[in-house]
Amino acid sequence: MGWMVEASTSARGADKVFLVSLGISVFFLVFITALMIYFVIRYSKKRHPKAENIEGNAWLEITWTVIPLLIFLSIFYYGWTNFDYTRNPPRDAMVVNVLGRQWAWSFQYPNGKVTSVLYAALGKPTRLDIRSADVIHGFFVPAFRLKMDAVPGHVNTTWFEPTRLGSYDIECTVICGVDHSYMLSKVVVVPVEEFKAWYFGGDDAPEPGKGLGAEKSSVAALSAGVAEAPVLALLRAKDCLMCHSVDGKPMVGPTLKGLYGSTETVVSGGKERAVKVDDAYLKVAIQAPEASIVKGYPPTMPPAALSPAELSQVLDYIKSLK
Amino acid sequence: MSAPSATASTSEPSFLVDQGPRHGLLAWLTTTDHKRIGLMYLAAMVTFFFTGATIGIFMRLVQLSSLSHMMTAQTYNALFTVHGVIMIFLFVIPGLPAVFGNFFLPLQIGARDVAFPRLNLASWYFFMAGAVLAVTSLFTGGGPPDTGWSFYAPFSIKTGTNVTLAVFAAFVLGFSSMLTGVNFITTIHRMRAPGMKWFRMPLFCWSLYATAWVQILATPVLAITLVLVILERLFGIGIFDPAKGGDPLLYQHLFWIYSHPAVYIMILPAMGAITEIIPTFARRTIFGYKAIAFSSMAIAGVGSLVWGHHMFTSGMSLTGDMIFSLLTMIVAVPSAIKVFNWTATLYKGSIDFQPPLLYALTFIFLFCIGGLTGVMQGALAVNQHVHDTYFIVGHFHYVMFGGTGIAFFAAFLYWFPKMFGKMYSRAWAYAAWFPIFIGFNMLYFTMLVLGLEGMPRRYYHHLPQFDTGHVVATVGSWILVSGLLILFGNFAYALFKGKKAGSNPWGGPTLEWTTASPPPKENFATIPTVTGPPYVFPVEPRP
Ligand code: HEM
Ligand SMILES: [Cu+2]
Ligand SMILES: [Cu+2]
Numbered sequence: 001m002g003w004m005v006e007a008s009t010s011a012r013g014a015d016k017v018f019l020v021s022l023g024i025s026v027f028f029l030v031f032i033t034a035l036m037i038y039f040v041i042r043y044s045k046k047r048h049p050k051a052e053n054i055e056g057n058a059w060l061e062i063t064w065t066v067i068p069l070l071i072f073l074s075i076f077y078y079g080w081t082n083f084d085y086t087r088n089p090p091r092d093a094m095v096v097n098v099l100g101r102q103w104a105w106s107f108q109y110p111n112g113k114v115t116s117v118l119y120a121a122l123g124k125p126t127r128l129d130i131r132s133a134d135v136i137h138g139f140f141v142p143a144f145r146l147k148m149d150a151v152p153g154h155v156n157t158t159w160f161e162p163t164r165l166g167s168y169d170i171e172c173t174v175i176c177g178v179d180h181s182y183m184l185s186k187v188v189v190v191p192v193e194e195f196k197a198w199y200f201g202g203d204d205a206p207e208p209g210k211g212l213g214a215e216k217s218s219v220a221a222l223s224a225g226v227a228e229a230p231v232l233a234l235l236r237a238k239d240c241l242m243c244h245s246v247d248g249k250p251m252v253g254p255t256l257k258g259l260y261g262s263t264e265t266v267v268s269g270g271k272e273r274a275v276k277v278d279d280a281y282l283k284v285a286i287q288a289p290e291a292s293i294v295k296g297y298p299p300t301m302p303p304a305a306l307s308p309a310e311l312s313q314v315l316d317y318i319k320s321l322k
Numbered sequence: 323m324s325a326p327s328a329t330a331s332t333s334e335p336s337f338l339v340d341q342g343p344r345h346g347l348l349a350w351l352t353t354t355d356h357k358r359i360g361l362m363y364l365a366a367m368v369t370f371f372f373t374g375a376t377i378g379i380f381m382r383l384v385q386l387s388s389l390s391h392m393m394t395a396q397t398y399n400a401l402f403t404v405h406g407v408i409m410i411f412l413f414v415i416p417g418l419p420a421v422f423g424n425f426f427l428p429l430q431i432g433a434r435d436v437a438f439p440r441l442n443l444a445s446w447y448f449f450m451a452g453a454v455l456a457v458t459s460l461f462t463g464g465g466p467p468d469t470g471w472s473f474y475a476p477f478s479i480k481t482g483t484n485v486t487l488a489v490f491a492a493f494v495l496g497f498s499s500m501l502t503g504v505n506f507i508t509t510i511h512r513m514r515a516p517g518m519k520w521f522r523m524p525l526f527c528w529s530l531y532a533t534a535w536v537q538i539l540a541t542p543v544l545a546i547t548l549v550l551v552i553l554e555r556l557f558g559i560g561i562f563d564p565a566k567g568g569d570p571l572l573y574q575h576l577f578w579i580y581s582h583p584a585v586y587i588m589i590l591p592a593m594g595a596i597t598e599i600i601p602t603f604a605r606r607t608i609f610g611y612k613a614i615a616f617s618s619m620a621i622a623g624v625g626s627l628v629w630g631h632h633m634f635t636s637g638m639s640l641t642g643d644m645i646f647s648l649l650t651m652i653v654a655v656p657s658a659i660k661v662f663n664w665t666a667t668l669y670k671g672s673i674d675f676q677p678p679l680l681y682a683l684t685f686i687f688l689f690c691i692g693g694l695t696g697v698m699q700g701a702l703a704v705n706q707h708v709h710d711t712y713f714i715v716g717h718f719h720y721v722m723f724g725g726t727g728i729a730f731f732a733a734f735l736y737w738f739p740k741m742f743g744k745m746y747s748r749a750w751a752y753a754a755w756f757p758i759f760i761g762f763n764m765l766y767f768t769m770l771v772l773g774l775e776g777m778p779r780r781y782y783h784h785l786p787q788f789d790t791g792h793v794v795a796t797v798g799s800w801i802l803v804s805g806l807l808i809l810f811g812n813f814a815y816a817l818f819k820g821k822k823a824g825s826n827p828w829g830g831p832t833l834e835w836t837t838a839s840p841p842p843k844e845n846f847a848t849i850p851t852v853t854g855p856p857y858v859f860p861v862e863p864r865p
Contacts, residue, residue, distance in 0.1 A: 018698065072655065
């Protein structure tokens with residue numbers, strides 16, 4: 001089925017362990033359930049009016065202790081070997097630095113290129129050195145059956161070798177704040193030549209993987225439907241849109257829609273006061289956001305670095321969002 | 323007077339009738355009667371359970387894509403945190419010991435009360451204080467916590483929400499748990515009726531005994547951890563902060579050193595209750611008494627050494643991964659032993675298929691799914707894929723809800739006539755089973771599948787490929803809840819209008835069935851003398 005695509009060598013290993021343990025589990029479950037139903041019917045008080053008091057049987061106890069133990073231990077061993085594999089990257093793997101932060105992933109390659117989508121070459125091992133800039137995140141690629149947390153103060157390493165072209169979801173799996181479920185990206189697996197052309201092609205080499213669905217990445221899909229005005233591109237480039245929507249939906253921060261001219265309650269210096277949103281207020285709110293926080297929102301916004309020209313563009317744009 | 327096995331005198335009023343100087347609510351709030359305290363826990367817990375379930379229903383609604391805008395992401399994150407905190411700390415952890423343990427431990431060992439009746443009341447007040455604090459944390463400070471019930475640092479340190487108070491609530495609840503543990507251990511050691519040797523004790527008492535040790539040994543670790551979180555939030559001591567030389571993984575270790583054993587605190591008494599129910603309705607003695615008693619102790623022991631299986635993707639050392647996975651497989655064995663012994667107890671019985679047995683066997687089925695998915699995710703390669711996905715959410719609902727929750731219902735069905743002296747409608751109890759069973763599996767089996775597909779847990783928003791699964795699960799949640807309402811509606815009706823139940827409506831063999839229903843204040847007119855094992859059939863009819 002589509003959802004069980006195995007796109008890496010590690011996926012194949014994990015699935016084998018999964019299927020074996022699933023088979024054993026189904027057997028146990030069916031066996032116990034069938035036995036229970038059979039006994040309930042066969043020894044119902046109508047069919048079997050006089051019960052026999054059997055207090056136990058040492059051999060049976062030993063049997064059903066030892067057999068499950070051996071089975072469980074072999075599941076353990078099988079699981080361990082296939083896991084160990086994912087924790088020992090080959091020497092020749094390309095090392096990509098993965099950085100998780102609230103709420104986005106970024107990928108840095110040995111030559112310094114930084115992307116928000118992870119590109120990998122088919123059949124070539126890629127090692128991931130995973131770090132976090134703030135809280136714990138979880139780096140998860142279902143199609144690779146691979147997961148590793150990004151923990152502040154630690155560098156966690158895993159690796160994969162893609163076996164199938166395509167674009168696969170990356171999801172954050174450790175609750176990391178309000179937009180945890182939007183902390184998504186893609187792994188795009190491309191043929192080796194295409195990867196090389198991009199990797200060695202300098203700053204303006206076209207991104208690889210067109211036609212693999214990379215451009216329709218889930219992140220982009222979220223904001224689909226919003227016409228991409230130049231100023232919107234600016235807001236996106238400055239990461240404003242990670243926390244503010246332009247369509248009225250509250251996110252980490254208040255929406256920008258209908259903001260101008262409205263009255264808001266802000267908290268500054270521990271006191272609440274009402275302010276009318278005008279140019280002066282917005283300038284401060286954008287460039288020194290910690291000074292006053294809109295009530296009900298976390299004090300997490302960093303000051304945005306905008307040139308005066310950009311700032312006035314942004315203000316005009318906010319005014320236009322009625 | 324009557325024979326030793328029939329010691330209730332019909333003339334004595336039941337414990338439900340006020341006998342002290344105080345009356346009404348005041349009499350209840352100052353009682354030291356273990357049975358009344360059990361009922362006060364029951365009232366609180368049924369309330370919490372339905373609150374938690376209602377929150378669950380709302381979370382499920384959000385996952386219907388068309389309704390996803392009914393609340394913000396922040397609200398959703400608060401809801402799963404509150405749902406988890408309520409269900410874990412206010413329902414499943416205290417659940418069976420506090421309600422049925424309090425009520426039936428003294429009755430089953432032939433005592434008049436627990437060892438420290440006033441301490442027992444104090445535990446209830448700690449419990450309620452913790453609950454009040456938890457509720458307060460929702461409406462004060464920075465708003466309800468949004469970290470999940472596991473409060474992982476450093477997010478729990480950095481978030482602006484009211485984590486400090488919520489964590490303090492859990493700290494207070496811990497005291498309730500520890501004090502109950504101390505009380506039960508002392509009661510079991512010191513208060514057994516003459517002739518009740520250790521291996522003549524009903525197995526429910528054995529399970530409470532094993533649980534109580536975990537409660538008093540593991541809960542202090544949680545208390546320390548929670549205090550560290552509070553200090554970190556208030557004073558920035560840095561113990562979990564890498565910038566100051568601390569380590570976020572230390573938090574996870576400390577948290578799970580308690581919280582893994584806590585899952586055994588939840589499940590052991592549930593297993594104990596099931597072990598009471600099966601022989602009664604099979605009309606024969608339990609198969610493998612000692613194996614069941616020892617497996618409880620083994621679960622409590624080995625279960626304290628497997629906490630690291632929550633951290634296989636955290637970047638813990640590979641040696642750690644290996645050892646914790648190995649131990650996890652070993653701890654599955656005593657649970658399997660119990661399942662085999664329960665099944666064997668049906669063999670050559672003379673089975674009376676009453677509602678408590680139906681729910682008890684349902685427990686076995688659902689618990690097997692919970693346990694077996696546990697073994698699957700204990701295998702490292704599989705864990706790496708399913709960790710922190712809906713597979714985990716499905717798994718722990720099978721264990722905690724399908725296991726402990728259903729066992730709670732089974733125990734309630736079994737002991738209800740004893741506790742209140744009334745009988746509920748058996749037809750409605752059977753009827754409620756169908757929606758509960760069907761809804762439960764639609765909801766949680768689908769979650770297992772969603773998890774395999776790659777749906778992460780604690781997600782407000784899901785990717786479109788998961789739409790179908792979420793619809794099925796949500797519809798399942800409606801069916802499940804309608805079953806729960808029938809079940810508890812039936813209980814509520816029986817409380818007022820139920821037919822009178824005799825002292826031993828099921829033909830149960832243990833001591834609680836030898837006294838009146840509901841029992842008199844002092845339990846037994848004369849303390850019984852025990853002359854044999856607990857599960858002896860046929861039970862001699864008493865006058
Ligand atoms: C009608 C009943 C219930 C429904 C509909 C329900 C539904 C849910 C849902 C939708 C989640 C969140 C999944 C996510 O976003 O990751 C969840 C989490 C959880 N549930 Fe339930 N649940 C129910 C009953 C229970 C019971 C009886 C227990 C325990 C005895 C329980 C314990 C938990 C816990 C501990 C969590 C994890 C919270 C967290 O991630 O921090 N639930 N439940
Ligand atoms: Cu994240
Ligand atoms: Cu655990």
